[in-house]
Amino acid sequence: MALSREQVVTTAVDILRRYGLADLTMRRLARELEVAPGALYWHVANKQELLVEVAGRLLAAIPEPDPDRPAEEALAAHAHALREAVRHVPDGADVVALAHAVDPGSLRPVEELVRLVGRAGVPAREREAVAEVVLHHVLGSVTTEHNQRIALDLDPDFRARDAAAVAKTFEVGLEVVLAGLRRV
Amino acid sequence: MALSREQVVTTAVDILRRYGLADLTMRRLARELEVAPGALYWHVANKQELLVEVAGRLLAAIPEPDPDRPAEEALAAHAHALREAVRHVPDGADVVALAHAVDPGSLRPVEELVRLVGRAGVPAREREAVAEVVLHHVLGSVTTEHNQRIALDLDPDFRARDAAAVAKTFEVGLEVVLAGLRRV
DNA sequence: ACCTGAACACCGTTCAAGT
DNA sequence: ACCTGAACACCGTTCAAGT
Numbered sequence: 001m002a003l004s005r006e007q008v009v010t011t012a013v014d015i016l017r018r019y020g021l022a023d024l025t026m027r028r029l030a031r032e033l034e035v036a037p038g039a040l041y042w043h044v045a046n047k048q049e050l051l052v053e054v055a056g057r058l059l060a061a062i063p064e065p066d067p068d069r070p071a072e073e074a075l076a077a078h079a080h081a082l083r084e085a086v087r088h089v090p091d092g093a094d095v096v097a098l099a100h101a102v103d104p105g106s107l108r109p110v111e112e113l114v115r116l117v118g119r120a121g122v123p124a125r126e127r128e129a130v131a132e133v134v135l136h137h138v139l140g141s142v143t144t145e146h147n148q149r150i151a152l153d154l155d156p157d158f159r160a161r162d163a164a165a166v167a168k169t170f171e172v173g174l175e176v177v178l179a180g181l182r183r184v
Numbered sequence: 185m186a187l188s189r190e191q192v193v194t195t196a197v198d199i200l201r202r203y204g205l206a207d208l209t210m211r212r213l214a215r216e217l218e219v220a221p222g223a224l225y226w227h228v229a230n231k232q233e234l235l236v237e238v239a240g241r242l243l244a245a246i247p248e249p250d251p252d253r254p255a256e257e258a259l260a261a262h263a264h265a266l267r268e269a270v271r272h273v274p275d276g277a278d279v280v281a282l283a284h285a286v287d288p289g290s291l292r293p294v295e296e297l298v299r300l301v302g303r304a305g306v307p308a309r310e311r312e313a314v315a316e317v318v319l320h321h322v323l324g325s326v327t328t329e330h331n332q333r334i335a336l337d338l339d340p341d342f343r344a345r346d347a348a349a350v351a352k353t354f355e356v357g358l359e360v361v362l363a364g365l366r367r368v
Numbered sequence: 369a370c371c372t373g374a375a376c377a378c379c380g381t382t383c384a385a386g387t
Numbered sequence: 388a389c390c391t392g393a394a395c396a397c398c399g400t401t402c403a404a405g406t
Contacts, residue, residue, distance in 0.1 A: 026381080039391075042389060047381090126356045129325075129357050132324060132357065136321055137317050140317075143285060144285070173313050176317060179364040179367035180361055182367065183364070209399080221400085222374095222402080225399095
């Protein structure tokens with residue numbers, strides 16, 4: 001049976017989940033699918049387009065924000081959902097950041113984030129700016145957390161601040177931004 | 185006269201300034217220095233280490249924060265200085281983000297940022313978390329700005345929001361974070 | 369001490385030619 | 388329509404051997 005775009009993207013997500021971004025190469029992906037590398041370019045324009053699709057998949061399970069909840073609460077929940085979607089996939093945050101950079105507006109949950117910021121009272125002109133702050137915080141804190149994990153594995157002296165404290169970083173930062181929203 | 189680590193790093197910065205990160209390869213760097221690629225590995229352990237050094241150079245001109253200024257004012261000025269240092273170098277924000285990820289604590293102005301957050305009244309336990317929010321905002325907004333410039337060049341229809349408005353994104357986000365600091 | 373030559377094990381992408 | 392084979396133009400890194 002013929003290869004499909006669907007199949008290409010699914011296998012790409014699989015490689016990412018299992019081995020991380022460094023192993024997600026077009027050639028490796030072709031090997032996994034038992035086709036020649038050139039075959040992929042029938043289903044996908046290039047690697048960038050593939051990564052945008054992969055990022056979409058990572059965030060696909062995030063639920064639409066509940067319109068009946070208080071705006072700020074829904075915003076916090078959405079930020080947590082974004083974080084969780086990306087936290088357990090190696091280099092997941094980088095892939096989403098890349099996709100957002102390459103093709104902003106292509107990620108449904110990011111668009112929802114912008115609308116939530118609006119519901120929280122931020123005027124239309126400033127919504128995207130504030131949503132970017134939240135998004136950068138989510139993605140940045142996940143990356144920092146992963147790197148700290150690596151540092152911990154590599155260098156056992158690096159036990160100064162333990163893993164639980166590291167994870168709390170996210171909450172603190174999110175609270176600062178939410179407090180800022182109330183004041184501006 | 186023999187090659188030196190100094191010379192290697194300086195030329196790397198040069199290539200980055202002129203052609204961006206995609207062109208900053210070990211082989212290209214060797215060509216520019218008129219040596220074999222292997223020669224670089226006498227002066228530098230690997231590409232990661234080189235990029236950490238390059239990031240340090242990009243931020244080297246940032247002045248130490250003025251201890252006599254009000255904390256919040258000094259913090260805002262420092263954030264602006266970080267932004268300016270990185271804004272005019274193609275992929276400068278990515279290089280700094282990478283260096284910070286690979287070797288946190290290696291960038292003097294980032295350490296100063298943490299101390300400024302402390303001076304602004306954030307308790308020691310939460311200083312790093314908040315400093316990361318500011319740093320991610322600075323680097324993230326520069327990346328977004330650059331990508332928007334590219335989109336503008338590529339697709340003239342993308343004139344919806346003009347360049348000046350795009351640059352203001354940074355100010356809005358920074359104000360939200362500063363307001364958050366006052367409230368938490 | 370410092371560098372070259374040559375290799376190893378890879379990349380992303382294109383494209384004529386096949387089915 | 389969909390894929391292969393083969394090429395093009397690259398990567399980062401290592402290391403024996405030279406000076």
